[in-house]
Amino acid sequence: MIKHPYRGDGIDGIQKLAKNYDVSFLSNLYFEMLRIRLVEEAVADKYNEDQMKTPIHLAIGQEATAVGSCALFQNSDLVFC
Helix, strand or coil: CCCCCCCCCHHHHHHHHHCCCCHHHHHHHHHHHHHHHHHHHHHHHHHCCCCCCCCCCCCCCCHHHHHHHHCCCCCCCCCCC
């Protein structure tokens, strides 16, 4: 469980909160957000080639929501979409 939830107090609050987490944990969060962005940009670029015959829904700009929501999952957790 997160001991110090963000309370909406701006960048100062975020910086104070970040000090409670390991640098490798925070770096991994950033890496995962970047990976999602790069994959979605590649999908968007290829979509216009008309090879994909299905609508797509990109989450560009919402990467942190997915990464943050999944950051504390355990291997035994189940997720349904």
